[in-house]
Amino acid sequence: MAVTRDSMVKGFDKRPFFGALSGFDWLFAALVLAGAGYVLYRYGAVMDVYEIIILSGVAPAVIAQGWHWKAVRAMLLAVALLSLSAVWIYGASLDAAQTSFLLKFLISSQSAIMWMSVLFVMATVTYFGALFLRSDFAGHVASAFTWSAAAMGLTGMLVRWRESYLIHVDYGHIPVSNLYEVFVLFSVITALLYLYYEGRYQTRALGGFVLLIISAAVGFVLWYTFDRGASGIAPLVPALKSYWMKIHVPANFIGYGSFSIAAMVGVAYLLRERAGRMNPQGLFATRMPALDVLDDVMYKAITFGFGFFTVATVLGALWAAEAWGGYWSWDPKETWALIVLLNYAAWLHMRFSKGWRGRPMAWWAVAGLFVTLFAFLGVNMFLSGLHSYGSL
Amino acid sequence: MTTPARPRRTAGAILLEFLGSMNLAITLLVAVAFSSVIGTILKQNEPYQNYILEFGPFWFEVYKSLGLYDVYSAAWFLVIMTFLITSTSVCVYRNGPRMLRDMRAYREDTAERSLRAFHNKAEWSFAHTPDVLREVVMRHLLSYGYRLRVKQHDDHTVVAAMKGAANRLGYLGTHIGVVVVCVGALLDGNLPLKFAELTGKVRVETRQLPSTEVPAISRLSADTASFRGLVTIPEGATVNYVGLKLRDGILLQELPFQVKVADFRIEQYDNGQPKSFESDLVIYDGEGQVPQKQTISVNHPWFYKGYAIYIVSFSDGGSKLKLQAWPLAGAAPVQTLQGEVGKSLKLAGASGPRTIEFGDFRLYNVKPAPAGSGKQFQDIGPNFTFKLRDESGVALEYENYMQPQEHEGRWYLVSGVRDNPDAEFTYLRIPVDTAGGIGRFMRFRAALLDAQKVRMAVQKTVQEPMTAGLAPDPRMQQALTALLEKLLAQFNAGGFETVTEFVQQSLPQEQRAETARLYVEFLHQTLRELYDGAAAGEGGSITQADHSRFFDDAVNALGVLRDYGSPWFLQLADFQHIEAAVLQVTHAPGKSIVYTGFGLLIMGVFIMFYLPQRRVWALLRQEGGMTRVVFAGSTNRDSLGFAKDFAELHTGLEARLRAL
């Protein structure tokens, strides 16, 4: 046949990728690039080469993310606006936190994280309300709460990053270094992952289930703040002073967040499945997504988590090779990361190759949460090892 | 006649099938996960003594024979791991060729019947010729990024399209990656060492020996393939070995070069927490080689010829301490001592000889600053710790600060004491005089033991107008003198506590309160008399109020000396700070293999998940004047996503075909 590919495709073009981008997309990209450029210009001199590489990777990733998932753009811009306002009001000293109304009640990191907590709890209640009252409006409100909570949480983290430098330049570090900080990270990441699925699958019925686990994390943050005074910013121990922390920890939490979502969708699956058998006309059977959709969300969440958890574990090994003198030490945290991976690898093989679906896989996903939870928290609480910071 | 035998499978084929089976794979994945848990729950490679204490002798032996104290190199664990590697390799071996073929196979021969059986399918009839329709189908699929093969069959045409062929590479990357990681890690593991131990070529040294005295059987030569060991090197010292901690002892691993710690530095945050520590190293590598220098710090090791040198921690490397031993028991001269951290020395004292064991020296001690100082933290200067052991082996632990410390507006030399490591220190505070030393306090203390000075002070007290009124006649004066001397002796023996005991024993209940108050007043008077004598002629301008405060503090300090428990007050006069870097040296030749495996694994996983293989077929068959089009698709992952995309694909195609 004498047709070349080029001549054949003419007139059959799918929407070209770049042409499909809106003005807002381009504005968003420009703002992200400008922000990253400004950071490089302003702080480039004190960043090491790896940090520059990380920043150079993060900016395009954020742009790609915003183009792929349009809803996130507005939130990211709001977060940028809020955190820059906080940075601007602070100026060069923390004192403003006492005098500025805005900081004191809204966007100092403590206040922002408190708002995040409140909003997440409200979102949980509203999602369930929407499900039980069959109210689409309530569903919209719940989504709005979740978006706002994630925005406040992210703002809280970014402002905290700045605050750590204001306490003392020596103290400055990305806030992913202790249990308090990573719980906030966990809440935000899990919420964002959930919101993505919510948009993709056009269903709000799962919101309550996923938000339940975020609310539990929020409960922990509150207890940790008020009972243990854990919200203070402490300087880093030398072992944590590394660019590796900036990528290893977030990668881990994308994994934890995904696995948590998978487990909560598993719970929803089991309830939906039971409702389908016992009460096919009831609320659950009619309002919840179909079983194969639930199964699909669960699978997608596990694969996504598996990918990122693999990356995180490998990054951890590379970091360990630099900080502890070996890429693998059978340290409890390391070992539990492996256990988590092996567990989900078995799950994936079971599903993919044996074609298992349905209830057993949902139960297994729920059980997986306990394995994950132990890797995340149990190790810190019950076992000691090289990862001994962040102990309870 | 023989019936054709079913092809008999060889034992090898059956074994291969078993090893490559999914059931085995899943079982092994779960088994490794479960076994790994053990090593995290049970602390690994502790001295055996700890396990015996924890489990008792019976269970200790049981667990030991199961290898639970070093699970990850226990034979059974390695067997499971080997099975997992073998199973994965066999899996790749069996599936790999098929998958590689599959990447290039478009399956143009798929039958119409099969296409109809697909979940995603559509079927139309059009009046156009197959050639025209085929053209549109091809263009449509190309515009969606599919790659095509067209095959003209006898009575029909098949357009076979595929996307994501690389998905199969994902499978290969993931599974080969796992195998490669395990193989690399095995190379770096301590299997050869375990083997050498089993065959008796190597024995763990359980005694505490200097490195030079470790016997050859506990030494590993410098050409060991892989190891990971620790060594503590004081500033200025050079070593050519590291220690490998193994269960209840060590092995000495020799290095092919010598490492010198030229300098060690530590930086602190304002709250005293270490911010970074770093060390200047020099490597001497054989005759005629120029020494190499590099500075290492946490997270920044030195990679030298396949060896990696890390700074793990730091400790005192034997700081030299010059001390003044002021006597606190009996009358004795001040002695000057030379101590060294980590060493001990013997000293004869009033209550028998004691061994001083120097524990640690700290140059900085950052504490929260007092309120109102405008700072959050302050450094209160060097201190050192030591244990004082008597002949029966009982020891008290001390912590002495070099510089005077402020406490409620006044200044003291401070020493803490405790009788067990878990207790808090209780502090002895000796007031410092105008010269900043403890001379005046010590003169006061010496005066208390000086019979002549005591007699004169007592005399003076007895003749004071107030006392004189109480004891008008010589007989009573004599009794009072005797009493005061007695009280003073009691005070010397154990401070006010002993005085109170004495009062309680010697006075009837009803007089106690009133008389005791008087006694204490007399005693105070006499002590003050002695103090004034000790403080006289010091020069400078000291107010009366200063004297009174100093006197009170001194009396308080003297009052608790018995509990302090040391015959001396060791004042740090001078020091030479020597630090030691704790280094870790590792050799892991499998590292680059492991990293390659990591790369394959990650690439593989993402390709497998996010580049699903999708196949679409269009089968065109002329029937009568019409052409029938069977359009079907399948995928190996993400069937819901594909169903959506397929719907778009086929509605789009249908629209185009109808528009012809």
Ligand code: HEM
């Ligand atoms: C530690 C070991 C292993 C890991 C981490 C691993 C990981 C994975 C992952 C992540 C998938 C993708 C699953 C999905 O897309 O749902 C997969 C697929 C698969 N695995 Fe494994 N696996 C391991 C061992 C094995 C073994 C021992 C076998 C041999 C029986 C095996 C056979 C397969 C097969 C046949 C597939 C499907 C591939 C395809 O058709 O695309 N895996 N593996």
